[in-house]
Every structure is written in C-alpha cells, then in structure tokens.
Amino acid sequence: LGDGTVAPVIDLGAAAQGGQRSMPMAMRPVEERRPRCLVVDDSVSVRRAMQALASDLGLAVDAAGDGIEALALVDRNPPAIALIDLEMPRMNGLELARALRSRPETAAIPIIMLTSRASGTHRAHALAAGVSHFMPKPFVEDELSKLILDSLTEG
Numbered sequence: 001l002g003d004g005t006v007a008p009v010i011d012l013g014a015a016a017q018g019g020q021r022s023m024p025m026a027m028r029p030v031e032e033r034r035p036r037c038l039v040v041d042d043s044v045s046v047r048r049a050m051q052a053l054a055s056d057l058g059l060a061v062d063a064a065g066d067g068i069e070a071l072a073l074v075d076r077n078p079p080a081i082a083l084i085d086l087e088m089p090r091m092n093g094l095e096l097a098r099a100l101r102s103r104p105e106t107a108a109i110p111i112i113m114l115t116s117r118a119s120g121t122h123r124a125h126a127l128a129a130g131v132s133h134f135m136p137k138p139f140v141e142d143e144l145s146k147l148i149l150d151s152l153t154e155g
Helices: 012-017 044-056 067-076 093-102 120-128 141-154
Strands: 036-040 060-064 081-085 111-115 133-136
Touching: 036 044, 036 067, 044 060, 044 081, 044 141, 060 067, 067 081, 067 093, 081 093, 081 141, 093 111, 093 120, 111 120, 111 141, 120 133, 133 141
Parallel strands: 036 060, 036 081, 081 111, 111 133
Antiparallel strands: none
16 A cells, blocks of 8 residues: 555455355356356357357356266356257257256256257157257247247246
8 A cells, every 4th residue: 555554355256265155246247147048059150159149138158069068067157048959969958958957956947949850759858858948940039039038037
C-alpha cells in the first residue's frame, strides 16, 4: 500500500476448496453461473454447430467426440443438459444415456438425442435408455433451440 501497512489477501477459491461453504453464485465467474450443456458427437462439424447453438442460448458448453470423453467431462463438471449422438465409437449414445442416468448428479438432467437413425425402433431404444427427447438429423436449429430451452425450464 506504500505506507508500510499490510492488506490481507483472501483467496476465495482456495477457501471454498478447504471445506468451507462454496462461493456465492453472484461472486463466481460468469462461466460457472451459466447452465452447462454437454455436447457429444463424433462428427466435428455437427459438434461445432451444436456447441455454437448452445453457446448462443447462453449455456456454458463442454464437448466430446464419444461417450468415454463425455463421462470424463461429467466427472469435472456435471451438465444441466446433454445433447448426444446415437452412433459414436467406443461408447455410443445409448450407453452414454444409461451411464448418465446411473449417476446421482446427472440422473435427472434432460438428454436430447440427435441422430440420423430416426426409425421407431431407434426411438424406442433411446427412450428405454433414458433419453428425454429424440430428434432426427439434420435438425432445424430453431426447433432444437426451443427444445433445449423448454427442457431446461421443465425441471
């Protein structure tokens, strides 16, 4: 301070990590206050389009190329909603939906499955796996936007 006095510095993040109450929502960085959307698709172009759409809706976005990557992201930051593809390598969308439903922190989140496999059989398998909404690709951005916003306000 220039006059020899000492000003204490409090690291709120460290204090929150030390078992004390977490930082009030208003004091958290803007990114942490926005609902988190998990986008999972093995197509880079589709993943980027969904990321941009979710971000434009005011959501914080985590993105993965398959279910294995997605679960690692969920371990760090559980999402408020998930947009997932059906067909992906390593862990497909049905397996990911089941895994999300089995975790207490993600058991109730809306899961929107976007897929080019739009038959009644695929829809039935998705709903049985815990998918909240099933949307065929190519999707209409306005319809997906409305579904995302409606799904977030339903809970």
